[in-house]
Amino acid sequence: MADxxxxxxxxxxxxxxGLVTGACFAELGHQVVVRDVNPDKIELLRSGDVPIYEPGLGDMIARNKERLTFTLDVREALDGAEVAYVCVDTPPSPSGDADLSRVWSVVQSLEGASHLRAVVMKSTVPVGTGTRVRAALDAAGLRHVGYAANPEFTAEGTAVRDFLHPDRIVIGxxxxxxxxxxxxxxRGVDGQVVMMDVLSAEMVKLASNALLATKISFINEIATVCEKTGADVGHVARAVGLDHRxxxxxxxxxxxxxxxxxxxDSEALRQLASNTGYHPPLLSAVIEVNNLQKRRAIQRLKDELxxxxxxxxxxxxxxxxxGTDDMREAPSTVLASRLLAEGSEVWCWDPLARPGQVQPWASAVRHASPQEALEGADAAIVVTEWPQLEEVDWVWAATAMRRPVLFDGRNLLDPARMRAAGFTYLSVGRP
Incomplete structure (x- = not known):
């Protein structure tokens, strides 16, 4: 693709x-080896299967099989490599800080790889991590190896497109x-390159996600006020969004x-600020509003039933x-847990999600279609705005449910149509 x-x-x-990064670099013509510690995952990838659902990713991996390989072996991954990309998880630790154990495991495995030209951090890490990694590389005799922060801005469901056509490529x-x-x-990626220092690059990712989260929590808070006053948040959001600012x-x-x-990332930024002695009131409120949204949905059903x-x-x-099968921090998990705690029976449907036999899903009944999940239900919640839900025969559903009560948690469906179908229809911020 590139010269x-x-x-x-x-x-x-x-x-x-890691998979999107590796596949896209192979698509750009580079020779890529992806290393992971999970044998089952590597075996799947070697056999041509992709362990996650991401549109276009499987085809890209298959198309670049001559340039893209998978291994469990660190030495095999590093053999002849000029650049090592760190793309491991950094989940929250019990203290709320990012758990960097996987990052440090990778950094330690680089000892002796003197042929490297650069180590690049793609994982989301706290501001200041790069300084510590630089010191660790120096101590390992890799002072000549460069270090860069190259945060990712891909969204699940559009990750391949986001990598190849990003708003910006941040390099610190x-x-x-x-x-x-x-x-x-x-080279070959359609996006503006923005260069800066490592600390600022680390902050860009956290700040970007915090601002997006703020916009969502803000409109959710406006929606609550709309519910109390009779205004329609759909009209409000549309008009607000027309402001170019x-x-x-x-x-x-x-x-x-x-x-x-x-x-x-929002919690990590709040924790990062707290560790410096500053309590970020706005960010704390953003997180609190988001947590309350799911509980408000349960309370509204409780009030109705x-x-x-x-x-x-x-x-x-x-x-x-x-567009994804990812269940990490899914609102549905909180909803299912709260419903079970209230003594409800939880039926569920999703075309892709694979939560496994863990709670609360081990206590829920999984169905193959929305219709199966709706039949005999006392109430329903639209949790994920899958397009299949717009194709449901809602007139039939109203008669098939024991009580036709529906909370549309994504404002996916038309209120007039749902009420005409016979539903007690509840939504977010709409009268």
Missing amino acids: GPRQRVAVFGAGYI SSEEATARLVEHLH LGPHFLRPGIGWGGSCFPK GTLEGARVALLGMAFKP
């Missing part, structure tokens, strides 16, 4: 970010040669954000967003 010499890249981590490094090397790796993106009210980034004890509630959608 110029190709590089040999070692990618550590075969999760969402104190060494110009390293920054130029990372820039060269992205604000824009329409992330002004859709609902039951709150989830996934692998917003919850983790009188009690949730013994009620059968259908959760329509389980993944945190459509």
Whole structure:
């Protein structure tokens, strides 16, 4: 896809970010080896299967099989590699700080890889991590190896497109040669390159996700006020979004954000600030509003039904967003847990999600279609805005349910149509 010499890249981590990074670099013509510690995952990838659902990723991996390989062996990954990309998870620790144990495991495994030209951090890490990694590389005799922060801005469901056509490519490094090397790796990517210091690059990712989360919590709080006053948040959000200073993106009210980034990164930024002695009141409020949205949904059903004890509630959608199978920090998990705690029977449907036999899903009944989940239910909640839900025969559903009560947590459906179908229809911020 791009002109110029190709590089040999070692990618550590075969999760969402690592696989997309590795596949896209191979698509750009580089020779890529992806290394992971999970034998089952590597075996699947070697056999041509992709362990996650991401549109276009499987085809890209198959298309670049001559340039993209997978291994469990660190030495095999590093053999001849010029650049090592760190793409491992950094989940919250019990203290709320990011758990960097996987990052440090990768850094330690680089000892002796003197042929490397650069180590690049793609994982989301606290501000200041790069300084510590730089010191660790120096102590390991890799002072000549450059270091850069290259945060990712991909969204699940559109990750391949986001990588190849990003709004910006952020590169943080104190060494110009390293920054130029990372820039060269992205040659052929349609996006503006923005270079800066490592600390600022680390902050960009956290700040970006915190601002997006703020917009969502803000419109959810406006939606609550709309409910109290009779205003329609749909009209309000549409008109607000037409202001060029604000824009329409992330002004859709609902039951709150989830996934692998917003919850983790917002909490990580709050913890980072707290560790410096500063309590961030705005960010704390953003997180609190998001947490309350899911509990408000349960309370509104409870108010409508009188009690949730013994009620059968259908959760329509389980993944945190459509177009992905990811259940990390999914609102559905909180909803199912609260319903079970209230004594409800939980039925659920999702076309892709794979939560496994863990609570609360071990106590829920999974169905193959929305219709199956709705039949005999006392109430339903639209949790994920899957397009299949717009195709449901809601007139039939109203007669098939024991009580036709529906809380549309994504404002997916038309209120007039749902009420005409016979539903007691509740939504977010709409009269």
